[in-house]
Amino acid sequence: MKNALVTGIAGQDGSYLAELLLEKGYNVYGIMRRKAVVDYGNVVHIKDKIHFIYADMTDVVSLINAMKISQADEVYNLAAQSFVTTSWEQPLATAQIDALGVANMLEAIRIVKPSCRFYQASTSEMFGLVQEIPQRETTPFYPRSPYGVAKVYGHWITKNYRESYGLFACSGILFNHESERRGKEFVTRKITDAVARIKQGVQDYIELGNMDSKRDWGHSKDYVYAMWLMLQQDKADDYVIATNETRTVREFLETAFAKVGISVEWTGFGVDEVGMDKETGKVIIKVNKKFFRPAEVDILLGNPEKAESVLGWKREISFDELVERMVKNDMELVKREIAYNNL
Numbered sequence: 001m002k003n004a005l006v007t008g009i010a011g012q013d014g015s016y017l018a019e020l021l022l023e024k025g026y027n028v029y030g031i032m033r034r035k036a037v038v039d040y041g042n043v044v045h046i047k048d049k050i051h052f053i054y055a056d057m058t059d060v061v062s063l064i065n066a067m068k069i070s071q072a073d074e075v076y077n078l079a080a081q082s083f084v085t086t087s088w089e090q091p092l093a094t095a096q097i098d099a100l101g102v103a104n105m106l107e108a109i110r111i112v113k114p115s116c117r118f119y120q121a122s123t124s125e126m127f128g129l130v131q132e133i134p135q136r137e138t139t140p141f142y143p144r145s146p147y148g149v150a151k152v153y154g155h156w157i158t159k160n161y162r163e164s165y166g167l168f169a170c171s172g173i174l175f176n177h178e179s180e181r182r183g184k185e186f187v188t189r190k191i192t193d194a195v196a197r198i199k200q201g202v203q204d205y206i207e208l209g210n211m212d213s214k215r216d217w218g219h220s221k222d223y224v225y226a227m228w229l230m231l232q233q234d235k236a237d238d239y240v241i242a243t244n245e246t247r248t249v250r251e252f253l254e255t256a257f258a259k260v261g262i263s264v265e266w267t268g269f270g271v272d273e274v275g276m277d278k279e280t281g282k283v284i285i286k287v288n289k290k291f292f293r294p295a296e297v298d299i300l301l302g303n304p305e306k307a308e309s310v311l312g313w314k315r316e317i318s319f320d321e322l323v324e325r326m327v328k329n330d331m332e333l334v335k336r337e338i339a340y341n342n343l
Contacts (some may be wrong), residue, residue, distance in 0.1 A: 001025055001026065001027050002023050002025075002027070002073040002074060003026065003027045003029065003070050003071055003072050003073050003074075003180070004026045004027070004028050004029065004072060004074045004075070004076065005029045005030075005053075005067070005070040005072035005074070005075045005076070005077070005244050006021075006028065006029070006030050006076045006078060007029075007030075007031045007045055007057065007067060007075075007077050007078055007079035007123075008030070008077075008079035008080060009030030009031065009032070009038055009050065009078070010030070010039065010041030010042055010043055011041060011042060011076050011078060011082075011184050012030065012042060012178075012179055012181040012182050012183070012220050013077075013121070013177075013220050013223070013224055013227075014030070014041075014042070014043065014078050015041070015042035015043045015046075015080070015181055015182055016179070016181070016220050016221045016224045017224040017227060017228070018030065018043055018046060018050060018096075019046065019075060020225060020228060021169040022046065022049055022227070023232075024228075025268070026074075027051065027070075027157045028049065028050050028051065029050070029051045029052075029053055029066070029069070029070040029072065030043065030050045030051070030052050030053070030054045031052075031053055031054075032052050032053070032054055032055075033054070033055075033056050033081065033243070034054050042181045046262055049122075049134060049302075050269055051069075051070070052158070053065075053066045053069055053070065053116060054204065055081055056080050057096075057097050057101030057104060057105065058096050058097060058100070058101060058104070059104070059253075060107055060108060061332055063104050063105055063107075063108035064107075064108045064111055064112055065110045065212055066108070067109060067111075067112035067113060068112055069117070072109075072113065072116050073116060073117065074119070074231050075105065075109060075116055075117070075118045075119065076119045076121075076231075077101075077102060077105050077118065077119060077120050077121060078195060079097065079101065080097060080098045080101075080121065080151075081093060081094045081097045081098055081147070082098075082124065082147070083147075083171035083183075083185055083186070084145050084147045084148075084186075084293070085293070086147075086293060087145050087146035087147035087150070088145065088146060088293075089142065089147075091146035091180075093152075094146050094147055094150050095146065095149075095150045097150075098147065098150035098151055098153075098154055099149075099150040099151075099153035099154055099157075100153075101154075102120060102153070102154035102157055102158060103157050104165065105118070106118065106157065106158065106161045106169065106334055109167065110161065110167065113165060113168075114165065115168075116168075117141045117168040117169075117170075117231045117236070118158070118161075118167060118168065118169040118170065118231075119170050119171075119227050120154055120155065120158040120169065120170065120171040120172070120190075120231060121171075121172060121173065121174065121227075122155040122158075122171040122172060122173045122174065122238070122242075123147075123148070123173065123174060124173060124174065124175040124176065124216065124242070124300045124302060125143060125144075125145060125147060125151060125297065125300075126138055126141045126143050126146040126148050126151050126152045126155060126173065126293075127141060127142065127143075127297075127300060128141070128142045128144035128145070128148050128297050129142040129144055129295075129297070130240075130298075130299060130301075131140070131299075131302070133299065134242075134244060134301040134302055134303040135240065135242075135300065135301065135302055135303065136240055136302070136305075136306070136308055137238055137239065137240055141155075141198055141313070143147075144274065144293070144295040144296070144297050145293065145294075145297075148297075151273065155171050155173070155238075158167065158170070158171050159171065159238070162221050163238055167173075167236075168231070168236045170236045170237060170238060170239070171195050171231040171237070171238040172223075172226060172227055172230060172238070172239055172244075173237075173238065173239065173240045173241065173302070174223050174226075174241045175199045175215075175217075175218065175240070175241065175243070175300055175301075175302040176188075176215045176217045176218070176300065177215040177217070177218045177219060177220045177222070177223040177241075178217060178218075178219065178220065178322060178326065179219055179220040179221065179322075179325070179326070180325055180326055180329035180330075181220070181243065181289065182260055182326070184221075187208065187249060187252075188217070188252060188326065189258050189326065189330075190206070190208075191206065191208075191249075191252060191253055192256050192323070192326040192327045192329075192330045193330045193333075193334075194206035194224040195256045195257055195259070195262075195327055195330070196260070196330035196331045196333070196334040197286055197326065197334055198262075199260040199261075199262065199331065200331075200334050200335065200338060202338065203273070204282075204283075204284070204332065205283055205284045205285060205286055206253075206284065206285055206286070207286045207287070207288040207291065208249065208253075208285065208286075208287065208288065208291055209288065209289070209290075209291030209292040209293070210249065210288070210291075210292055210293070210296060211248065211249045211250040211253065211273075211285075211287070212248050212249070212250060212298075213248065213249050213296065213297065213298060213299075214246045214247065214248050214298065214299040214300065214301070215246065215247065215248075215249070215299075215300050216242045216243055216244070216245060216264035216300050216301050217245075217247065217252070217322060218242065218243045218315050218317070219315075219316075219317035219321075219322045219325075221316075221317065222315050222316050222317055223241050223295065225313065226239065226241045226307060226311060226313045229307075229311040229312070229313055230311065233310070233311070235278065237310070239304075239306055239307040239310070239311065240302045240303060240304055240306065240307060241304055241307055241313070242302020242303065242304045243302070243315050243319070244301065244302060244304060245301075245319060246299060246300070246301040247319065250266075251330055252323065253275065253285060254325045255319075255320065256323050256326070256327050257284070259323060259324055259327040259328070260327060261330070262277055262279075263276075263277070263278040264276070264277070264278065264281065264284070264285065265278040266323065270287070271287045271288075271289055272287070273287055276288055322336040
């Protein structure tokens with residue numbers, strides 16, 4: 001049996017990855033930060049199958065200890081301050097976790113078990129002000145947020161350890177990937193949660209920023225399979241994981257509302273634009289300037305050709321199914337919440 005150590009195991013990707021690794025017969029170890037109240041997040045349903053180790057990405061001693069305990073054959077570094085908006089509010093913390101934290105983990109591997117294979121969660125946000133469309137592994141980076149900048153460091157330090165020390169270290173440049181387990185602070189889950197609440201009559205409208213931003217959206221379950229595939233290869237390399245399709249936030253909104261039988265009609269322009277329920281004329285979408293980024297990333301579109309040809313990876317869950325899954329899940333959660341509040 002192989003041993004796998006997963007940082008960020010309680011998050012969206014960590015939970016799907018943990019399920020995959022358990023299915024494949026791994027001993028799964030997960031890093032947790034100590035809190036006043038233990039929070040297993042998205043792995044609460046499989047917590048008894050995971051070996052948890054208290055550690056922190058900013059504390060290299062704790063990561064060395066985690067490597068000694070787990071004797072990991074594979075490390076998946078998914079831990080991050082991953083919300084772009086927060087990276088402007090906490091730029092130094094974002095750098096400590098998303099940049100230096102990667103170096104800490106690589107050092108722990110190099111010191112304890114250099115034969116261990118390492119996966120780094122890179123991101124399409126590194127492309128930022130895109131230099132070509134679509135983006136591929138060779139596209140120059142131009143990050144537009146402290147988060148993107150920190151992730152560029154994490155990406156390059158991973159490549160550096162691969163080339164300097166011969167570590168089997170890969171980076172997956174993952175484009176936007178969502179799921180039913182996405183945090184509600186992220187725009188996709190914010191939308192599907194609001195759609196469910198508006199449909200159930202417990203929320204009047206949703207406020208968003210730039211609805212014309214274009215993103216390449218896939219499902220997390222597909223993307224964690226790509227992570228695993230990267231560490232099963234003969235040679236370590238970096239891969240773009242994407243769908244090669246792009247849609248606007250506006251299109252995501254329209255698709256999500258359509259799943260509950262609401263057709264959106266737009267009126268107005270810029271910050272005064274609103275989306276209305278076509279049947280009732282009620283305003284259900286508003287623009288709020290506070291949700292605009294200081295430096296916008298207008299379009300992200302990834303070319304996954306290398307991953308498809310080398311890894312044999314392909315996306316299974318379509319955009320339409322992704323949205324449907326998220327809306328259906330939030331409809332159930334909101335119905336339960338209403339029922340509970342009415343007890």
